[in-house]
Amino acid sequence: MYYIFDGTYYGWLCCIFEAFERKDFSVKPITKELYLPDIFAEDIYIYTDSEKASRVLKGLQERVGKNIALDFFRAFLFESPEVWQAAFYLCVQIFKGNKDILSNFGNDAVMKFSDALRKVSRERHRMKAFVRFQQSSDGLYFAVFEPDFNVLPLIISFFKNRYTDQPWIIYDLKRNYGIYWDKINITEVELNAAEVKDMVHTSTVVSLDEQEEYYKNLWQQYFKSTNIVARKNMKLHLRHVPRRYWKYLPEKN
């Protein structure tokens, strides 16, 4: 049975609620966008009800603790139907009383889940490192990026704690949403196509601070000078900074 949900974490949690209500556990959670109708399988649309989702979440937290419950959110951000299904299966097992299942690394679903967690965690760490701010003339620090997975929710507190005294925006171009910090509050923002274009090409509307180019040049100079030519090792370099990330790294442009 395919459960078609809206692509949000709460929607995914509602799939679990629904499964228990129907006592039907051979379920594949999927989004409308990714669903290819299958004539041999049934499907139903899952309505996202935040109350139901909260109940599932609370139940999960009571059984495995807050941190491991958060792992389900992290794995969810991997954005893969296979992982959604593995996590669904594990979640159902936990609700059925099989609480220790997550440490059974001999189990395929557990391996899929822990593998997704590892990759999301690596991407989250990378984005803490690779986000590069530019300063606009009105003092806003802004950055655009295109992470492999939807890790922006996982790095908000990191940037908030670190860059508390400066306003900033980090914008995910792939998923078209961003986070804005105004030195007091965090808000989610969505830009229209013209605004996005502006962020990327910083042409007319967003004007850069006059010092921006200067410090970017200094950074590029530093990056060059700190390299040891006699030790050149491009293979290692590429392993650490894969090409897909270069676009928004001033030192690689």
Next chain:
Amino acid sequence: MDRLEEKLKILADAAKYDVSCSSSGSKRKNIGGIGDASSSGICHSYTEDGRCVSLLKILLTNHCIYDCAFCVSRKSNDVQRAAFTVEEVVKLTMNFYRRNYIEGLFLSSGIFKDADYTMERLLKIVKKLRLEERYNGYIHLKTIPGASDEMIREAGMYVDRMSINLEMPTELGLKLMAPEKDHESVKKPLNFINQEIQSYKQESKLIKYKPTFVPAGQSTQMVIGATPENDFEIMSVADKFYKDYNLKRVYYSGYIPIQNDNSLLPQIGTKPPLVRENRLYQTDWLLRFYGFELNEILNPSFQELDLEVDPKLSWALRNPHLFPVDINTADYSMIIRIPGIGRQSALKIIKARKFGRLHEYQIKKMGIAFNRARHFMVCADSPFQLGFASMDQVRAQIVNKSASKTKQLVSPQLNLFA
């Protein structure tokens, strides 16, 4: 070129032979300003040599009163000299940090006039960052040997990590390259700071307000391959320094030839000993995280690391009587000694085997180097073997199979097996 850019070029270039770039180990919080320390450290970029760029690593100046043969900033070397002002370093650090280019500042310096005078300048920068800019990001500061205890103690109140380099692994080697220096002048401040760190730790147990003092600890660096010390000598020194001064890290820096005037040093064009350096780091890891004692890996009758295979594999090949290890019954401490199995996978194995005996196909998915590990372990379904495979054969199989980065770099012996 802008004057600041020119200085940055000279003083970053002069600082790059200090390989330490770690930004881990500190938990400094952002209190009403900007910045904090991420306890795991963050590498913000990587240079084309594959090394991490975490900190803005610069010298305050490359003017130096010393003439150490291995150092690019030595007095007699004909290089461009420059010096940052206090304001310039602060400005660079803050502007790089605010753009998330860097994790913090690594500040070192040539010695101009005398130790105290130099240390005082470094201290000025650090204080300005912390007190005026309200900067709470990472700072790694070089301790200047010979600076007064008061000055060193004050610096320790503001920075996250301090370090002094041993430079050459032995006193003898150091005397050859830098007659004006000795290991004693490194040991003294390392010891002083270590004592201070320990007493702060004691105090902070007693009082509520905990001042921090060099919270990320101390490190040192040895240059490898400039002088003739063997691996056993090098690792013995490292082991002793880890134990005596509670060092967080010892760095091994393969010597990169910078001059042809000193016939004792490898000449320009000689390749830096990168594989050897890698093997030393692997040994360092085995000592710190894998429960190995130094004499198991290196000892008077085995003084040089095997370049062709990693030190854990090399140790296992020399100790066939300890293998194969049954991963369904062995202790964690023995599982992490199996070549190709790391700490993460060992933990997974320990957890997973509670649910039933583990088979090969399950182990393979746990992120281990199966091609290496399979010779040294048995799973639930491993075929029963009569006696041991000869370790020479095992070695040949592993070496031949791995498309190792070291393959083309080490001995032509390989052809024997091909």
